[in-house]
Amino acid sequence: MHEGNILLFFLALCFALAAGLIGCFALMKRMLLASDVISHLALPGLGVAFLLKINPLYGGAVTLFLGTFLVWQLQKKTGLATDASIGVVFAAALAIGAAVTPKGDLIDALFGGLGSVNWLGFLLGVAASAVVVIAVFLMKDRLTLSTFSTELAASSGIRVDPLDLIYLLVFSLTVLVGLRFMGALLASSLIILPAAAARQFADRLSRFFVISAAISMISIVAGVFFNTYLFHLSTIAPATVIFAALVFAASLIVRRSW
Amino acid sequence: MASPNSILSVEKLGVAFGHSIIIDDLSFEVREGDCLAVIGPNGAGKTVLLKALLGLVPHRGEIRWSVGAHLGYVPQKVAADRQQPIRVVDLLASKAAVQHLPSADISAVISEVGLSQQVLNSSVGHLSGGQFQKALIAFALLGRPNVLLFDEPTASLDELAEEHAYDLLHKLQHEKGMTVILVSHDLSVVYRYANQVLCLSKGKPCMGPPKELLTPGMLEELYGGPSKFYRHIHE
Helix, strand or coil: CCHHHHHHHHHHHHHHHHHHHHHHHHHHCCCHHHHHHHHHCHHHHHHHHHHHCCCHHHHHHHHHHHHHHHHHHHHCCCCHHHHHHHHHHHHHHHHHHHHHCCHHHHHHHHHCCCCCCCHHHHHHHHHHHHHHHHHHHHHHHHHHHHHHCHHHHHHCCCCHHHHHHHHHHHHHHHHHHHHHHHHHHHCCHHHHHHHHHHHCCCCCHHHHHHHHHHHHHHHHHHHHHHHHHHHCCCCCHHHHHHHHHHHHHHHHHHHHHC | CCCCCEEEEEEEEEEEECCEEEEEEEEEEEECCCEEEEECCCCCCHHHHHHHHCCCCCCEEEEEECCCCCEEEECCCCCCCCCCCCEHHHHHHHHHHHCCCCHHHHHHHHHHHCCCHHHHCCEHHHCCHHHHHHHHHHHHHCCCCCEEEEECCCCCCCHHHHHHHHHHHHHHHHHHCCEEEEECCCHHHHHHHCCEEEECCCCCCEEECHHHHCCHHHHHHHHCCCCCCCCCCCC
16 A cells, blocks of 8 residues: 555544544534534635645635634524524535635535645644544543533533533534545534444443444445445545445444344 | 621522513522522522522622532433433533542432432433432532522422432431522422522512411412412421
8 A cells, every 4th residue: 555545544544533532422412413514614715725726624724613613603592593594604605615616626625535645744633633532531521511411511610611612623623634535525424423323332421432433433444445446436435424324224223123 | 798607699680581581689698508498480580590590591680609609409300312321320420520529429429319220320311200300419419519409309209209309408408507599389398498488479579487478378479379289287
């Protein structure tokens, strides 16, 4: 295997580990819609970066993190209006991204395959993944309480709003690492699907984390395998997401037969 | 000015959600070791008052807890999600970790409340109403609070479990000198356990000892009709 491909593969595994862990709380916090919106927020930035001929991930990072603040503000409100607002942000980000991204780069921006990785990009990606993993474990108890009840969390001395913001930023960091492989459309899929499948088997948090991370990493390995021998695309995203979706479907069947 | 043994002083408290005023110009004081029952018809703002005291809702006016007041809270209900693989023991362990409490404190509340191993290892979304309420009481007691805020703590309990919960409340108050602020619709419980009653209604709020305040005329005025569930227990 070429050195660049080895780095990409290892980086994808690091992303998968981070995605599997952060996804557990995304599922429990019922923020599937917000998750999708966050990954789509990268698209306008990717498009502008393509136009300016700079590293697309830099552009994606800017709109991703700025958009995260916007979603956080919307999440602080409740009810249908927030859902509608998030839907508007989602549609607007996708439309702006589609309008500004050069035609030839649009598919890569949407579905991954953003070129090879150099050592600097690799090290930054590994470091970002490590930050996500460490943050999840440091915030685990606070997130568990706020996921269960924001009121009980607040009465236990937890500042819930800042915690939510930090969680969303860590979530966005995970999406940023995954943009290279999964693109703006599918980056959140590997955060949600493994956690949804793991939930069928896990009756406690520790198992939930382990199973979700394992399914996420296995999906990357399977994605590389099936893309190499079956799909032959420039991105592993479709094969990875299809495999993760099949694992989720299988988890439902296995769960029902228990 | 708050009295020397006051643990809570509330002055001109107001809470509004949009244009809807829930609490307006409410002032009262709670002394250390008091058991204050908050009563009133639905929508009078009892639960909102507890949340304001905990700092969970925006408010105007002043809420002053004395230095050293450490609060525990048992909410009326928590919408536990069956999707969450969070066990009771996970909740207790998480709170202990956040507040840097020793694991011995977890064991102490487990035995104090009487939580079984089966309940401890169950996911919160799979507990019965009574088991869930017990778990919430244990959660509130973890961290050795000296003030407990109970919002209808026995609403989903059967009679035996309710008796056990109130016995526990009584024990905490008398053996540990805990201050208790209790929201309840059950006036017999209020009469039995509270030494102060705060009536919230659309009119002017009033406060005093239960024997003086819980008169048939006052209850009729408070609830807008004869209070059918009022059970006066003579001790």
